[in-house]
Amino acid sequence: MKAGAPVRxxxxxxxxxxxxxxxxxxxxxxxxxxxxxxxxxxxxxxxxGQVATLAGHPVTRDELLFHLRRLAPTVQNELHNRFHLQTPITWAEKTGDRTALQRLTERALDDIHRDKTTLLLAQEQGLIDSPDHDAFLAALDAENARRADAVTKGEVVYGLAEFSPEQYYSHHLTELTTALKQRLAPELAVTDAEVRRAFDADRDAWSANATTYTYAKLVVPIPDDAPAGYARDLQRRVAAADDLKQVAEREPGATLTTATHQGGGTAAAHDRDLTAVLGGLDPGQVSAPVPGTGQITYYELDGETVDAEAAFAAYARRIRQSLIEEKFTQFLQRRVDSTPMRVDAAAVDAINAEDARL
Structure with a gap:
């Protein structure tokens, strides 16, 4: 090795x-x-205090409790009808394969998912600042304060002087839904062709106000000394007869007349009621008895004619609105389906009926 060489x-x-x-x-x-x-x-x-999230926004425990209280009467009624319950609902007991509280909670979470999706859409459209429950409560307080101030000043206040949270929730959501349909008008647009197709697909549903009915009317006076079962016995005789003309020939004092009626002709209650009765009959069919003071009336439909173009003109606007409603419902459902809600099952299961003051 050379002197001075580096050592590795x-x-x-x-x-x-x-x-x-x-x-x-x-x-x-x-x-x-x-x-x-x-x-x-x-x-x-x-x-x-959080039980779920939707698109990054919290669903709080208080929010879920609010919806449990809001929906409890509706779910109670549904459970009574579905399971033919004769006693008051006990939320901890099972109705079918789940407790009543579990069914109520599922309904509440479904409503929160749909409604909060609507609120998120309203936020996107600049209609509200926040979709969160605290923002709703703040809006409720502000609206009630505004109404109280108007009442104090002697100003006209339309509707309630003060909203409960449940009342304002429905009011608020309805107003936002109406505003959303206006904001989303380009996406919900309905063409004239779509309106016509909807009309042609179900003309009977859209023709009542352009239908002319030919009918017979039988008025049978109730005798002063009629027995308790007179109306029932008369109904049996009407059902057994060939037509109202035959009944008129057999019933003392009965009057049979014939006439025509233009559906939707006037806004009078009698005309609306008559349209409803005749519109539910097929030619040759006799109506159910229509009780009156001292008399019973029957109607028999002889025939009907429909002015299709008049019907379309009369109903086109309503058909268009119904199609817009349908498109909005579909649009919102797509948003719900594409915006999953993540639920903390443990936090939800920890809530009992006492927590919700049920």
């Missing part, structure tokens, strides 16, 4: 280099991020 260290005895500056920075960044997440509770754990 062998690989085996070489000292290891420390971590690079880049690695140190990455590790430090991860630690900082984890600390921030743990500190705020984001992603690693649900926020206290």
């Amino acid at each position: 260290a062998g690989r085996k005895g070489a000292g290891r280099r420390g971590p690079s500056r880049r690695v140190v920075l990455v590790i430090a960044g991860v630690v900082t991020a984890l600390a921030a997440l743990i500190g705020t509770g984001v992603a690693l754990a649900a926020r206290p």
Whole structure:
């Protein structure tokens, strides 16, 4: 080896280099991020009082309790009718394969999913600032304060002087839905061809106000000394007869007349009622008895004619509106389907009937 030549260290005895500056920075960044997440509770754990999330927005425990209370009467009625219950609902007991409270909770979560999706859509359209429950409560307080101030000043207040939370929720959602249909008009547009197809597909449903009915009317006076079962016995005789003319020939004092009626001719209650009766009959069919003071009336439809073009002109606007409603419902359902709600099952299951004051 030459004097002064550099000495190279062998690989085996070489000292290891420390971590690079880049690695140190990455590790430090991860630690900082984890600390921030743990500190705020984001992603690693649900926020206290939160039972679900929808598109990043919390569904709070108080929000779910509000909907449980709001929907309880409706669900109670449905359960009584479905299961033929004769006693008051006990929320902890089973109705079918689930408890009444579980059924109510499922209904409440479904409503929250749909309604909050509507609120998110309203936020996107600039109709509200926030879809969260706290924002709804703030809006309720502001509206009630505005109405109270108007009452104090002697101003006219339309509707309620003060809303309950349940009343305002329905009012608020209805107003937003109406506004959304206006904002989304280009996406919900209905063509004249669509209106015509809807009319042609179900003309009977859209023709009452352009239908001319030919009918017979039988009025049978009730005798002063009629027995308690007179109306029932008369109904049997009418049902057994060939037509109202035959009944008129057999019933003392009965009067049979014939006439025509133009559906939708006037707004009078009698005309609307007559259209409803005749519109439910087939030619040759006799109506159910129509009781009156001292008399019983029957109607028999002889025939009907429909002015299709007049019917279309009369109903086109209503058909268009019904199609817009249908398109909006479909549009909203697509949004619901594409915006899943993540539910904290443990937090939901921890809620009992007493919590919701049921």
